[in-house]
Amino acid sequence: MSLMNTDLHSSLKKYFGFSKFKGLQEDVIRNILSDNDTFVIMPTGGGKSLCYQLPALMKEGTAIVVSPLIALMKNQVDAIRGISEQHGIAHVLNSSLTKTEVKQVKEDIVNGVTKLLYVAPESLTKEENVDFLKNVKLSFVAVDEAHCISEWGHDFRPEYRNLRGIINRLGDNIPIIGLTATATPKVQEDIIKNLGMTDAKVFKASFNRPNLFYEVRPKTKDVDADIIRFVKQNQGKSGIIYCLSRKRVEELAQVLQVNGISAVPYHAGFDAKTRSKYQDMFLMEEVDVVVATIAFGMGIDKPDVRFVIHHDIPKSIESYYQETGRAGRDGGEGHCLAYYAYKDVEKLEKFMSGKPVAEQEIGNALLQEIVAYAETSMSRRKFILHYFGEDFDEVNGEGADMDDNARNPKPKEEAKEEVVKLLNVVKDTKEKFKTKEIVKVLVGKTNAMISSHKTDEKSFFGIGKDKNKEFWMALTRQVLVAGLLKKEIERYGILHLTKEGKKYLDNPESFMMTKDHVYSKE
Numbered sequence: 001m002s003l004m005n006t007d008l009h010s011s012l013k014k015y016f017g018f019s020k021f022k023g024l025q026e027d028v029i030r031n032i033l034s035d036n037d038t039f040v041i042m043p044t045g046g047g048k049s050l051c052y053q054l055p056a057l058m059k060e061g062t063a064i065v066v067s068p069l070i071a072l073m074k075n076q077v078d079a080i081r082g083i084s085e086q087h088g089i090a091h092v093l094n095s096s097l098t099k100t101e102v103k104q105v106k107e108d109i110v111n112g113v114t115k116l117l118y119v120a121p122e123s124l125t126k127e128e129n130v131d132f133l134k135n136v137k138l139s140f141v142a143v144d145e146a147h148c149i150s151e152w153g154h155d156f157r158p159e160y161r162n163l164r165g166i167i168n169r170l171g172d173n174i175p176i177i178g179l180t181a182t183a184t185p186k187v188q189e190d191i192i193k194n195l196g197m198t199d200a201k202v203f204k205a206s207f208n209r210p211n212l213f214y215e216v217r218p219k220t221k222d223v224d225a226d227i228i229r230f231v232k233q234n235q236g237k238s239g240i241i242y243c244l245s246r247k248r249v250e251e252l253a254q255v256l257q258v259n260g261i262s263a264v265p266y267h268a269g270f271d272a273k274t275r276s277k278y279q280d281m282f283l284m285e286e287v288d289v290v291v292a293t294i295a296f297g298m299g300i301d302k303p304d305v306r307f308v309i310h311h312d313i314p315k316s317i318e319s320y321y322q323e324t325g326r327a328g329r330d331g332g333e334g335h336c337l338a339y340y341a342y343k344d345v346e347k348l349e350k351f352m353s354g355k356p357v358a359e360q361e362i363g364n365a366l367l368q369e370i371v372a373y374a375e376t377s378m379s380r381r382k383f384i385l386h387y388f389g390e391d392f393d394e395v396n397g398e399g400a401d402m403d404d405n406a407r408n409p410k411p412k413e414e415a416k417e418e419v420v421k422l423l424n425v426v427k428d429t430k431e432k433f434k435t436k437e438i439v440k441v442l443v444g445k446t447n448a449m450i451s452s453h454k455t456d457e458k459s460f461f462g463i464g465k466d467k468n469k470e471f472w473m474a475l476t477r478q479v480l481v482a483g484l485l486k487k488e489i490e491r492y493g494i495l496h497l498t499k500e501g502k503k504y505l506d507n508p509e510s511f512m513m514t515k516d517h518v519y520s521k522e
């Protein structure tokens, strides 16, 4: 289907009232209109929905939109119905519908009225629905929140794993559109593999949020007083404070109230009425601050949240990015402050200890990344974006000066010789160790894993003894971000030399490193 510019723009105007596409939208939509598989990776608020809604409205047949949350589906359907006279243009098909309602939905689909059909993955697995849908004209299947497919994502849903098989049964060559705001390469790989969309064209927007300021402070026993000071300095501004436990949420909300700050608590232990009351108070600006567990935030679209504080370190960089992403949506100021103490990490590890081993290993690998984020003294923005597979220029990039480390840089020192030692140890141990073992080998400490490989008998064992463990941890992180080493995520962090790393060994050059902040104990 080839389309003139004017057709596409006039449809955008007609259905949505917008005069311009946002970011990659137009390219995405053209790809969908040409019946190609499409993979869209855009941060929250990037305008993903329109990427499938507009082509669905323009194409013949019904587009199926798989979405994990009924509430989200209902919002979307209402919004689409708002732009059309035709009530049946968008429907939700789920188990809460009455027989009469189901009949109406099916009639609208058969009559070609319905352009968008929202379904939860569970409904799509029902035989009767598959039987019905395989006999109607479908334009494409959009899998929203596609990261739910991956155990490495922040919201794994096993039902998502069966989608490919079901889509195959709905017809031959139905185009698939996968959409997600999860930017980690590992999750993307899982999605492509699981949805069988190796030929899909990938559209990835930048995840940089240049207006957000990132800061980490050590968490001491005075953390509450520090939070109160921060909130008072930002009086009258909207903010979210995340805590790990419900108990802490209630305590901290009370402490803030006693100190004259207008705050409400929010967690999943309150009944629905109380929750929506507190949420509305925050949205309507009757209170400035909501102290919450991560139950708060899904689907919250308050554009002028000015700060997001993490009283406890989150469980992954991904979660941190999503949670801080609620700040500064309007492009204005957004301060993201996290308190960090290593003992909180141990608490999170303990939480996981009852879970299946594979889940624990994934959880620990993700946790190590957020520890590295907290302790690093390099550009925090560069660190986050590198985690998402994106290169960031910490000198000239947009938002380069927007973090604590960039504003107060630690002195740098030449570490060429040490980089060579590190890369050589990775190479000479045959690329089979994680950071932990590599650092041990460098400082000359052994463990079961190291001695089982007899690495402690090698000449290079202890070659970096003149520096401590923290130094080598910091250097490894910076060498990773510089792209000389790579972590194999599937095997929970085994280090490899990259092509650049090999080149570096052939021809070492200056490498200026900064030491990490020391918040953690041995």
Ligand code: ADP
Pocket (backbone or CB within 6 Å): 018, 019, 020, 021, 022, 025, 042, 043, 044, 045, 046, 047, 048, 049, 050
């Ligand atoms: P996402 O699903 O990626 O989080 P949404 O689809 O909810 O993002 O879109 C975010 C906001 O951007 C919505 O308010 C939407 O109406 C708006 N939007 C989307 N496309 C455009 C556009 N082309 N022009 C202006 N606003 C847009």
